[in-house]
Amino acid sequence: MRSKLTIQDVARLAGVSKATVSRVINQKTNVNPDTRERVLRVINEKGFVPSITASGLAGKKSRLIGVLAPPFTSPFVPEIMRGVAEVMEQSAYEMVLYSINPQHRHGDALDRIIGMRLTAGLLVILPGQLSRHLTDMHDHGLPIVVIDDQGPFIDLPWIGIDNRNSAYQATRHLIKLGHRRIAHLEGPTSHRCTAERYEGYVQALLEANITPDPRLVVQGEFLVEGGRACGETLFSMSSRERPTAIFSANDQMAFGLMEVAAERGICIPDDIAIVGFDDMPLSAYIRPTLTTVRQPFYEMGRVAIELLLCFIDSAFSTGEKAREWDIPLSLLSAIRGGMHEPIRYQLPTRLIVRESCGAKQPLPLSG
């Protein structure tokens, strides 16, 4: 193994000064092409890798990106992280991972993280409510991008989906299949997406001249158990009142619903049609397979981290096009132009039609 080299060593071997080596490393233009070549050869031959620590200290900028995420066992986190990791690999940054339990207060942890000034920016993946700390940090210049399910109502650069419209499409699908008595499993009120998905549901009903029936809207906590409870309630209704279809605000609750249905001998989709939300890995495997709204988690991760790197770069350099991202021009100009409207990017969802709703084949979402 090569023993560790410093810029000093490279400078000596290449017959130049440390400053010149530093210039080459940092892609400065004011270097003689000849000299550059010589330095680069030494660097490659010896396998020199600059110390990220020292350069961070000296340059007053870090090459680490902090990622705050809930425990990986949350069903959607792995997919988001896959997108994040792929982009990070291509970048010059490394990722520092902070696992945050959303149940606990994370103010302290945040303080520690920010206070350390270890990272050049923060990607925050947080379901549920957001800490006020984050807005403070952002206002003071720390680049932050948030992925959450709260909808575009926060004051930070935000990546998410259009919950309202997605729910609208899901419900509309059921209506187009002929259902009139459509129930809705809400999530907890603490999540803003709960209200949005509910609104989309109601909107679809109204458009079809169906009067929303409050008895058909029941609430769970986004967990299987809550779905079970709701199932017990709904399936106990008299056959005249019982819904013929259910739109669940997430897949997990739909699973609970399906369990209860199986136990009671209620056939899906013949007796009851079900549509979920999220498209978890399990949803394609459970029997019957679950029709659901797919959230583009992988893309959300990619876009979020790309946006964050954008911020960081433009914070460092004076906005010269540092890289080419597939981010809409409007967004880029917003970033660079220093506009004061918050940046919000809603990624498109897609209705994945499977067995649980009784449709024999996928229908176009916009149909």
Add this chain to the structure above:
Amino acid sequence: MRSKLTIQDVARLAGVSKATVSRVINQKTNVNPDTRERVLRVINEKGFVPSITASGLAGKKSRLIGVLAPPFTSPFVPEIMRGVAEVMEQSAYEMVLYSINPQHRHGDALDRIIGMRLTAGLLVILPGQLSRHLTDMHDHGLPIVVIDDQGPFIDLPWIGIDNRNSAYQATRHLIKLGHRRIAHLEGPTSHRCTAERYEGYVQALLEANITPDPRLVVQGEFLVEGGRACGETLFSMSSRERPTAIFSANDQMAFGLMEVAAERGICIPDDIAIVGFDDMPLSAYIRPTLTTVRQPFYEMGRVAIELLLCFIDSAFSTGEKAREWDIPLSLLSAIRGGMHEPIRYQLPTRLIVRESCGAKQPLPLSG
């Protein structure tokens, strides 16, 4: 947001020297309790957090732990990471995450990671074969702990399970249920665990005076698709030759098996009993629920990171150029507790009995 403080500021506010502040921060004992108290008060009041970057540079030791992991979408990674993250939260270290695609050659990535000397140690989660780089690094003093499925045959501190015995127990369970024609779905030969699990399978057969039938051993690549192919093969056998039970070397292939069974109207467990390996989240939900060997992924993560922190601490506490690569042999053996045998922890697995094997209730593993 508090503006950034340095040790300098704290020193001034507390009326002591920078060195003293540093001593307090680093829990040195040679500080007057009174002085310590005063410094700590200032630190807390002002919310001072030392720069991990600067201290890393000056102290020649990093407070970052590198974690090399395959993409999070690998089914077992999230659980391992949960264990890792929980331990990290309690420690003074931060985690730098490197996502490594096991398909690609990861030598380059490793070089970059190691060369950067960013991290004080490495936790490596790698299915499949291990890079030789890692052993080199370790021999030169970089603390490393490996979690993999290769069995205890590598020269690095290792956390894993007893594949052979686990497979033995799984097969034995099927035998105790009365099965004599038991097939085995192997994994790819590139994984050492494949051979081990096969050995455990054969051993159980032999102990029960069952002659292993080579036609009943088929191979997949640990993926659902491979399981499907194996299913086609096995279920096409004549009723006299067809196995009555199958032990699959992992759950994913068992899923493929179950799909084919469903398509052919073969009933699990009445027509065929199935046991898997891993206990993936899906395994408890798929119908029928899958009997399988549970790998303690969460615990593996915990134990691995704890062991690694142990190494790192003991490397630091000996004080002598602990982070240099050309570490004295004496120190290396000290890290290993003076023993020269490599450190290997095999965590216990557990057979989770569910519906797919036909047993009506859990049987004790040791029964």
Add this chain to the structure above:
DNA sequence: CTGTTAGCGCATTCAT
């Protein structure tokens, strides 16, 4: 016990 001094490896002025 505590203050002083000297770097850690690099980026960034200044000079030239």
Add this chain to the structure above:
DNA sequence: ATGAATGCGCTAACAG
């Protein structure tokens, strides 16, 4: 276009 000098925030040696 290049080299010399200064300092990032902190730890570690050495004195007192």
